[in-house]
Amino acid sequence: MINVLAMILAGGQGDRLSVLSEQRAKPAVVFGGHYRIIDFALSNTANSGITKVGVLTQYRPRSLVNHIRAGQAWGLDRLDSAVQILQPYLGRGDMDWYQGTADAVYQNLYVIEGSKAREVLILAGDQIYLTSYRNLINYHRSQQADATVAVYPVPREEASRYGVLDLDQNGRIIDFEEKPKNPRSPWISMSVYCFNKDVLVEQLQEDANRGDESQHDFGRNIIPRMYKTHRVFGYQYQDYWRDVGTVESYWQAHMDLLAPSPELDLANEELKLRTPGPILPPANIGPNAAVQQSMISPGAVVNGSVYRSVISPGVVIEEGAEIRESVIQHNAVVRAGSVVDRTIVDKDVEIGPGSLVGTGDPSIPNSERPDIVYTGLSIIGKRAVIPGEFHVGRNVVINPGVQEELLDRTGLESGETVHPVQMPLHLFV
Secondary structure, eight states, X not given: OTTEEEEEEOOOXXXXXXXXXXXXXXXXXXXXXXXXXXXXXXHHHHHTTOOEXXXXXXXXXXXXXXXXXXXXXXXXXXXXXXXXXXXXXXXXXXXXXXXXXXXXXXXXXXXXXXXXOSEEEEEESSEEOOOOTXXXXXXXXXXXXXXXXXXXXXXXXXXXXXXXXXXXXXXXXXXXXXXXXXXXXXXXXXXXXXXXXXXXXXXXXXXXXXXXXXXXOIIIIIHHHHTTTSXXXXXXXXXXXXXXXXXXXHHHHHHHHTSSSOSSOTTOSSSOOOOOOOOOOOOEEOTXXXXXXXXXXXXXXXXXXXXXXXXXXXXXXXXXXXXXXXXEOTTOEEOTTOEEESEEEOTTOEEOTTOEESOSOTTSOOSSOTTTSOSSOEEEOTXXXXXXXXXXXSSOEEOTTOOGGGTTOSEEOXXXXXXXXXXXXXXXX
16 A cells, blocks of 8 residues: 555563563564464555554564564565564664653654655554454545544443543544543544554654653553544444453453354455464374364374364374363473363473363462463463473463472462573573
8 A cells, every 4th residue: 555654563561461471572472373463463564555664662572573574474575665673772862762652653753754654554563353454544534534543342341441432423533531430432442543644743743742741652642632633533443353462362362263153264365364484394183183173283293182272383282181272382292191271381381291281270360460360371481391290270370491490399279470490591582
């Protein structure tokens, strides 16, 4: 699409994803066995014909930068297209660590001002949905809007977790509240914005001039001020969309893939989901394996039972092992006779033979982070090793690199957290 620049916000720490985002940016977390969360935003721009993309990173960007590289998987490495990785750095008078979503874009204003863009799309890099932004941009232009916010309908009892917008009969925003206790509207902000370029530059300059009076955030500051003085509209998006900002929503998005009629189709040829990576051999399903309602990625070896689970490339599930409603990431090994239930297992984890993982009382929240780990899901961080015949309860968090710390124990009760004595340097890769 000519004259549109996309800026993808991909610098957040993602604290509510627990150990999954402890050593990587949230958009770099694996999703759907083979992909990363950032692939959705990048693929959506490619599906829209947008050829100029900036990715704003900050927190632990190494794996994200390595994943994107020159943007070849999304057609962004050609003469007429480009992807720029935009990181904050010290040593320049007008550059500092990003203070909010609007500040992140403001500190890269030179990219916007130097572009030939007519409109600028501001996108979140941590959401799961497949679309083309053509309809959003056409709607923005047809309304002669200064800014357009993509909005999504949710039950009112859930709307209080988001920014809630009220629209008039023409779709114009007439009210905006951030996380209201009693939402008056079912429409929430998707944190997807289309701005006229000149209006965006003006608004970012004004917001920067407010200093400490502003949190420098699009949802908290820019849009709530703009709708009172400018033409700001809500584009009503009705297809599949999920913000995977929490452990529960991340797990639920995987379960959505496995529904009998999934709303999210990763094999959609019209809205293609793209990702870099080597070609892997087909998955190997052994003669005694049992697989139901699951997604098995290339290179996986399954000799046990898998039910309603997502299995990433290179995973090995030995004979007699059972995986239930879980997400198992790259190259993890589940030894014979183990049971893994409602657990998110990060890359290169080994679960010893005869272990029971994710069984126990789901009503006991995690002792250290009861605010984010309380729905009965357990999480095992990257390269952790679970001994054989070991029991792991529910709402348990095992941090990356934990190995020897479990050797003198027989199990972990529901709600426990285990940290490594010393974090190995290779976990930062």
